[in-house]
Every structure is written in structure tokens, then in C-alpha cells.
Amino acid sequence: MALSTLKGVNAVAFARKLSNASTKEAELIPWQTSLSFDPSRDSDSTVTKDGNVNTQSSVSTDLEIEFINNTSAIADAFYDSLLDGDKMEFWIVHKDRKNAEGKYFSWYVQTSVSEDSNDNDA
Known part of the structure; x- marks a missing residue:
């Protein structure tokens, strides 16, 4: 059995506001x-x-x-969560860990954003 190495580039996060769970898909x-x-x-x-x-x-x-930093709707949802206390859902998906059914290994987290730092560098 070969041991595979997980690469950080293959771990990505999806998110959405918890209040939108019944109406929207999570966004990368x-x-x-x-x-x-x-x-x-x-x-x-x-x-x-x-x-x-x-x-x-x-x-x-x-x-x-x-x-x-960008102008995507999901980036704006982080501000809403921080300023209004709205709960967010996050999925951390490991694209290099797929099971026999074709499903990816992931973590699921519900939380409120506690910090949003913007450097606004060039």
C-alpha cells in the first residue's frame, strides 16, 4: 500500500450564510x-x-x-457575519481524498466570523 501525501493546494474552503442554507449552494x-x-x-x-x-x-x-480581497458575494457575507453576528457554514474539502463512491473528505463547521482583516496592498 502506497502512502500518499496531502498537498495544501488541494484543500479548499466553501462557505455560505447559514440563513441561506435552504436557498443557496455553498460558494468556493x-x-x-x-x-x-x-x-x-x-x-x-x-x-x-x-x-x-x-x-x-x-x-x-x-x-x-x-x-x-475581492468583491464576491461570499466575501461580503463575511462582513455580514462579523458585523451582524450572522452564522456561517464552512466546508473544508480535500480534493485529493476521494472515496470509492466519488465523495471527497471534508470538514464541516458552523461559526460566526470574528475577524476580517484587509491589508489593501497594491
Whole structure:
């Protein structure tokens, strides 16, 4: 069995406003330059007289997508989410991980945008 290498260029993000779930398809975020998805879980151990008690928190995720600023509708939806607190849906699709049924491996996330930085470089 050969081990395949996943390439970052083959991981892309799609998004839409959650309120549009019944009326619109998710859109590919155009001109993506980086995509970072970091699920994590904190754990702690408390020493008791009967032994250690381990606890874990819920899984939290950081999703960060950088793309060239543009005038696409989905880019505008990020502002709506940030300013109005609208929830967004995101799919991180790995184009190089397809199963026998032709379906791609992906992650699904619902969140509100917490930051939208614009450098407006030349």
C-alpha cells in the first residue's frame, strides 16, 4: 500500500450564510492563499487521594482563511457575519481524498466570523 501525501493546494474552503442554507449552494471562496483548520481539546488532571481524575473540555476549532480581497458575494457575507453576528457554514474539502463512491473528505463547521482583516496592498 502506497502512502500518499496531502498537498495544501488541494484543500479548499466553501462557505455560505447559514440563513441561506435552504436557498443557496455553498460558494468556493475565491483566490484562497492559505487555509488553516486547527481542532483541539484541552485536558487536565487533578490529583486526589484515590488517584488522578482526568477531565477533557469540548473540542474547539480555529478556522482561518486568507484570500485576496475581492468583491464576491461570499466575501461580503463575511462582513455580514462579523458585523451582524450572522452564522456561517464552512466546508473544508480535500480534493485529493476521494472515496470509492466519488465523495471527497471534508470538514464541516458552523461559526460566526470574528475577524476580517484587509491589508489593501497594491
